Amino acid sequence: MHILDAREVSKQFGGVKAIEGVSFRIGINSITSIIGPNGAGKTTLFNCLTGITPPSAGQIHFKGKDISALPPHRITHLGIARTFQNIRLFPEMTVIENVMVAQHCRIRYTLPGAIIRSGAFRSREAAIREKAYEFLELANLEAYAESHAGELPYGSQRRLEIARALATEPEILLLDEPTAGMNPSETRDVMSLIRKVQQLGKTIILIEHDMHLVMGISDWIVVLDHGVKIAEGTPVQVKNDPLVIEAYLGKETAH
Amino acid sequence: MILPAYLNTKIAKTVIAALLGAIMLLPFKGVLSSLILFAAIASVLTVISLSGKIRVPSAFSTIPAVIKRNKTCIALSLAGILAACPLVLNNYFIDVLIMAGIYSILAIGLNVIVGFTGLLNLGFAAFYACGAYTYALLNTKIGLGFWVCLPVSALLTSCAGFLLAVPALRLRGDYLAIVTLGFGEITRLILNNWDSLTHGPNGITGIEAPTIAGISLRDLHYYYYIVFGILAVSLLIIRRVEMSRFGRAWKAIKENEIAASTIGINTTKYKLFAFAFGSFWAGIAGMLFAAKMQFVSPESFTFMESVLILSMVILGGLGNTYGAVLGAFLLVMLPEALREMQLYRMLILGMGLVLLMRFRPQGLLGVK
Numbered sequence: 001m002h003i004l005d006a007r008e009v010s011k012q013f014g015g016v017k018a019i020e021g022v023s024f025r026i027g028i029n030s031i032t033s034i035i036g037p038n039g040a041g042k043t044t045l046f047n048c049l050t051g052i053t054p055p056s057a058g059q060i061h062f063k064g065k066d067i068s069a070l071p072p073h074r075i076t077h078l079g080i081a082r083t084f085q086n087i088r089l090f091p092e093m094t095v096i097e098n099v100m101v102a103q104h105c106r107i108r109y110t111l112p113g114a115i116i117r118s119g120a121f122r123s124r125e126a127a128i129r130e131k132a133y134e135f136l137e138l139a140n141l142e143a144y145a146e147s148h149a150g151e152l153p154y155g156s157q158r159r160l161e162i163a164r165a166l167a168t169e170p171e172i173l174l175l176d177e178p179t180a181g182m183n184p185s186e187t188r189d190v191m192s193l194i195r196k197v198q199q200l201g202k203t204i205i206l207i208e209h210d211m212h213l214v215m216g217i218s219d220w221i222v223v224l225d226h227g228v229k230i231a232e233g234t235p236v237q238v239k240n241d242p243l244v245i246e247a248y249l250g251k252e253t254a255h
Numbered sequence: 256m257i258l259p260a261y262l263n264t265k266i267a268k269t270v271i272a273a274l275l276g277a278i279m280l281l282p283f284k285g286v287l288s289s290l291i292l293f294a295a296i297a298s299v300l301t302v303i304s305l306s307g308k309i310r311v312p313s314a315f316s317t318i319p320a321v322i323k324r325n326k327t328c329i330a331l332s333l334a335g336i337l338a339a340c341p342l343v344l345n346n347y348f349i350d351v352l353i354m355a356g357i358y359s360i361l362a363i364g365l366n367v368i369v370g371f372t373g374l375l376n377l378g379f380a381a382f383y384a385c386g387a388y389t390y391a392l393l394n395t396k397i398g399l400g401f402w403v404c405l406p407v408s409a410l411l412t413s414c415a416g417f418l419l420a421v422p423a424l425r426l427r428g429d430y431l432a433i434v435t436l437g438f439g440e441i442t443r444l445i446l447n448n449w450d451s452l453t454h455g456p457n458g459i460t461g462i463e464a465p466t467i468a469g470i471s472l473r474d475l476h477y478y479y480y481i482v483f484g485i486l487a488v489s490l491l492i493i494r495r496v497e498m499s500r501f502g503r504a505w506k507a508i509k510e511n512e513i514a515a516s517t518i519g520i521n522t523t524k525y526k527l528f529a530f531a532f533g534s535f536w537a538g539i540a541g542m543l544f545a546a547k548m549q550f551v552s553p554e555s556f557t558f559m560e561s562v563l564i565l566s567m568v569i570l571g572g573l574g575n576t577y578g579a580v581l582g583a584f585l586l587v588m589l590p591e592a593l594r595e596m597q598l599y600r601m602l603i604l605g606m607g608l609v610l611l612m613r614f615r616p617q618g619l620l621g622v623k
Binding site (some may be wrong): 071092107111167 | 293492495496499500501503504506507510511513514515516517518519521522
């Protein structure tokens with residue numbers, strides 16, 4: 001059962017082909033890693049999947065619906081959330097507000113309702129606050145709820161970004177280098193968080209450079225190089241693929 | 256902010272707190288009374304700090320925290336003082352206070368656009384003019400009364416904000432600011448040149464003051480209560496919207512637009528909404544202004560007016576609704592207080608703003 005199906009996705013910036021004809025399928029409730037050397041087009045691919053920069057060609061089907069031309073907020077509504085390589089929190093808002101604002105697309109009350117503090121307003125605000133706390137607990141951040149997001153330590157900011165993405169109640173979670181710049185203990189925290197998220201029934205797509213993490217956690221791996229998919233398969237298959245070894249280590253020359 | 260050591264001593268804090276109080280009184284009672292108040296605050300704070308029971312609040316760094324702790328108390332005493340003002344003050348002071356009230360409504364409206372959503376608007380006076388002229392024309396040409404026109408001109412101004420935002424929001428940052436500046440100038444020039452409708456630079460005269468149950472509220476002492484009543488309602492509404500999903504969406508857009516869009520916020524829609532909602536209050540303020548002066552002309556709505564309103568928002572602390580009110584009061588009252596200094600007063604005011612931005616760039620009530 002596939003939840004996401006990318007077909008021949010290409011993205012061009014002027015004359016530069018950032019990704020070209022990339023196709024892959026993502027199984028439901030799986031963890032897929034997208035790997036490749038710097039500049040391979042991994043983040044561009046994420047931007048295409050989430051509508052930040054729509055693909056120049058190709059289609060992306062999410063649960064059978066083509067989402068390749070939709071704006072980011074529509075895609076989030078449908079059930080795809082993401083984090084960013086360079087953390088993009090709302091630093092001046094509190095930690096709990098960061099998570100509450102992400103439930104924006106899951107609640108409805110009217111402007112007059114907010115002004116007169118109607119019953120609907122109060123019950124829904126209370127509900128999202130409670131839910132926000134649950135997501136913070138999942139990410140071990142409940143102690144920081146009232147601090148400003150910008151004041152959190154780096155590793156916690158990464159986890160807050162994941163909590164915020166989860167608060168949009170996605171079916172697929174895209175994580176762009178969630179352990180970049182982390183020490184081994186912070187990396188372990190993030191890994192266990194990713195596993196917890198998988199147990200919640202979510203599908204995860206991961207961009208990651210830490211090969212130890214990638215090989216340990218992934219069900220499937222897609223390898224990009226210079227904007228083209230050069231391999232995909234299970235961790236064992238990919239580890240032994242000559243094209244992958246070449247892309248990472250260079251070609252073996254005759255002595 | 257970390258204060259230099261010499262400013263962080265108890266004595267310095269006491270002096271600063273006393274100075275702030277004294278400056279506030281200056282426009283009302285003149286130099287002598289201010290000096291007395293200064294001495295009074297300083298001695299009371301000194302006694303308190305010597306008795307060691309209460310820490311003297313650092314006048315700069317803990318203003319938001321102090322206000323948060325004593326919210327109800329401060330709100331009630333302020334309301335009491337403001338309600339009592341017309342009983343003791345003469346027309347001149349009431350006039351100044353009414354202008355401060357009108358500018359407060361303008362500033363909290365602009366704060367929605369610039370402070371919450373982070374969209375720089377340099378043409379806010381155009382919306383102020385829109386509200387004022389809507390009432391002026393509806394009243395003098397068709398004879399509609401104040402209370403009928405209030406929602407009409409607020410909604411019309413809101414529409415104007417929306418219509419400007421539709422094309423303008425394709426632009427970002429500085430470019431958006433230039434477009435709003437252009438819109439402000441265009442509006443003023445239209446008002447100045449459409450003689451048959453607006454009487455050009457001569458303006459429109461004979462605008463009626465509001466009435467309640469057939470009694471005209473022309474007397475400034477009565478009008479004062481209308482302005483401050485409307486200000487109170489505006490504050491309540493804006494604060495409540497700020498603390499709802501709408502306010503959170505605006506703040507998210509300001510802090511990181513891309514992240515806001517990926518958590519499901521339709522950024523274009525909310526930016527349009529911010530423009531329309533912020534302009535709404537300019538419409539109301541414009542009406543209050545027209546009804547107070549009973550006269551409007553284009554020269555009340557120049558670019559300098561837009562800059563003044565923006566200064567109020569920045570002075571009080573971008574994104575802080577109460578800060579915008581404080582900024583409006585200070586920037587309306589300080590020039591009056593410094594009237595004795597004649598030509599030097601704008602110099603002193605300007606210097607004050609420079610110093611404030613140097614030592615407290617986030618504004619008086621800003622949180623950063």
